[in-house]
Amino acid sequence: MSVFVLLQRNIKWRFHNAFTIIVTILQPVLWLVLYSSVAGQTMRHTGIENYTAFLLPGLVVLVSFSACSSGGIMNYMRKSDGSFYRILIAPISRSSIVLGQLLEAVLCTFLEVGILGLLSLLFSVRIAADIVGIFFIVVLIFFLAFFLAALSYSISLILPNEVIYETVMNAIVLPIFFLSTALFPVDDVHGILGSIINFNPFTHAINALRTLILYGRIERNDLLFVFAIFILMGGISFGWALHRLKREMSL
Amino acid sequence: MNVIQVENAVKQYKNGVQALSGCSLYVKSGEIFSLLGQNGAGKSTLIRILTTYLRPTSGTITVLGKDICKEAVKIRSQIACAAQQTSIDTYLSLEENMLFQSQLYKIPETEAKKRMEQLIADFGLNQYKKYPVSSYSGGVKRRLDIALTMMSNPKLLFLDEPTVGMDLQSRIAMWNMLKKIRDDFGTTIFLTTHYLEEADHLSNTICIMKDGKDVIQGSPLKLRSFLRQNTLQIQFRSDMEAKTYLSSLQEHFPQKAICIKNTAVTMITDESRVDMEQVIRFLLEQHIPFYGIEIAQPTLEDVFLWMNR
Numbered sequence: 001m002s003v004f005v006l007l008q009r010n011i012k013w014r015f016h017n018a019f020t021i022i023v024t025i026l027q028p029v030l031w032l033v034l035y036s037s038v039a040g041q042t043m044r045h046t047g048i049e050n051y052t053a054f055l056l057p058g059l060v061v062l063v064s065f066s067a068c069s070s071g072g073i074m075n076y077m078r079k080s081d082g083s084f085y086r087i088l089i090a091p092i093s094r095s096s097i098v099l100g101q102l103l104e105a106v107l108c109t110f111l112e113v114g115i116l117g118l119l120s121l122l123f124s125v126r127i128a129a130d131i132v133g134i135f136f137i138v139v140l141i142f143f144l145a146f147f148l149a150a151l152s153y154s155i156s157l158i159l160p161n162e163v164i165y166e167t168v169m170n171a172i173v174l175p176i177f178f179l180s181t182a183l184f185p186v187d188d189v190h191g192i193l194g195s196i197i198n199f200n201p202f203t204h205a206i207n208a209l210r211t212l213i214l215y216g217r218i219e220r221n222d223l224l225f226v227f228a229i230f231i232l233m234g235g236i237s238f239g240w241a242l243h244r245l246k247r248e249m250s251l
Numbered sequence: 252m253n254v255i256q257v258e259n260a261v262k263q264y265k266n267g268v269q270a271l272s273g274c275s276l277y278v279k280s281g282e283i284f285s286l287l288g289q290n291g292a293g294k295s296t297l298i299r300i301l302t303t304y305l306r307p308t309s310g311t312i313t314v315l316g317k318d319i320c321k322e323a324v325k326i327r328s329q330i331a332c333a334a335q336q337t338s339i340d341t342y343l344s345l346e347e348n349m350l351f352q353s354q355l356y357k358i359p360e361t362e363a364k365k366r367m368e369q370l371i372a373d374f375g376l377n378q379y380k381k382y383p384v385s386s387y388s389g390g391v392k393r394r395l396d397i398a399l400t401m402m403s404n405p406k407l408l409f410l411d412e413p414t415v416g417m418d419l420q421s422r423i424a425m426w427n428m429l430k431k432i433r434d435d436f437g438t439t440i441f442l443t444t445h446y447l448e449e450a451d452h453l454s455n456t457i458c459i460m461k462d463g464k465d466v467i468q469g470s471p472l473k474l475r476s477f478l479r480q481n482t483l484q485i486q487f488r489s490d491m492e493a494k495t496y497l498s499s500l501q502e503h504f505p506q507k508a509i510c511i512k513n514t515a516v517t518m519i520t521d522e523s524r525v526d527m528e529q530v531i532r533f534l535l536e537q538h539i540p541f542y543g544i545e546i547a548q549p550t551l552e553d554v555f556l557w558m559n560r
Contacts, residue, residue: 001357002354002355005351005354005355009340009343009351012340012342012343012347013340013342016342017342081336081338081340081341082334082336082337082338083338083339083340085304085332085334085338086332086334086338087355088304089302089303089304089327089330089332090327090355090356091324091327091328091355091356091357092355249304249305249306250265250305250306
């Protein structure tokens, strides 16, 4: 019950601070519109017919990162305006406080992924997934965003200010994005780079999304593996977020 | 009945700062209790502990009969706090803010709406309902902040410097409001303040803190009578001048408690007439340019200065 009260309030905060939606979606949109158009011509000889479609799953991960990172900013704003303290001394469970904020970031992710998806249709991207496939896409994005939101929440409670927070988040997202299958097929990448890319859980999330979006195929084992990884990582990061929040009260 | 009992509370932050060092105090039900102290005396730390935000390092603290460390969850539903900084959400309307507060405290919707209308009327907020909260003046925001805390009908209300930055008119309005909260709602109020006249005017009990410890606690009358002696007040042209001659007076009258109060040097005296003669003689002999000298009754400010000297 308290989760929904807090969620509703956080959604109102988000729409009041609509610039956070614009800022976080801007970069993925630029990748979709500009980068995919330019790089698409070069990529044609590799056998990728529609590079925008190829790029879309990676951009879904990128937009999730951006939207969830902005959820961490909420903590800094709330701390400076005093409402962080008011919520913590209210008779509500600490997990409701964390969940209310994480779910808002997840909803914001869905909004931004939706916008990105609609924009991609203008670039001849066709979603091949049927209703079951779309269900799995939604579930996968949920787990992905939940993990990222909890990670952002925890980091925001460790770092002292927004500037350092933004810098650290950028330092996390770029290597993860580049060392994955977001931009290129990595079949020919071997050695240590290949191992890192394979070890990156986002590689598997992007591959699963790509299979669902572009080919409409449900690769059961791959999907189960990705769900298992992200449920585990989501659980751990939620526990960490809860731990960090409790530590705020044991200075 | 004591609604707050603090016994020998110690708080040492993890960074090593010792904010409380054996503080003890008692707050009776239905009173306005003021905590006075200089910056860094430990007032805010104490309020943060009493509102269940921080845990004490050691000591025994009970709020509404419940142990603060073991039963924080039960305490939270019966207390509310308006921190020094207003915590209203400027992206919500006045009514949304109040209803959100009631939802946090799980007040049924019908009851919450009834209470909201009453508080809007009591706190004179009716005329502001149609305007965005972000456009409110500091005083109105403060009033709304306190009205919010009353949505849950708390038994105990904590206010951290409730009138800081307010003009005199708004402060007087706030004082009347706090008395109304105590008298009409039966809420015990625990407040911190820098303003001695505020503590004097409002409080049933005052506690002065210094270096993380309570120094004295009692009614304003009791505190004033703590200094039964009169004071000699030597007026100077400016506070700079008063500071200049303070050391000469302290050196010449080493047994006396002497401190500065604005443009005057104040001296606690047992035999005011004899002391006055001696002081005047000294001032004239040393050619110290004083403006005037008088025997005065101690004020609460004198008690505060005396305790913090």
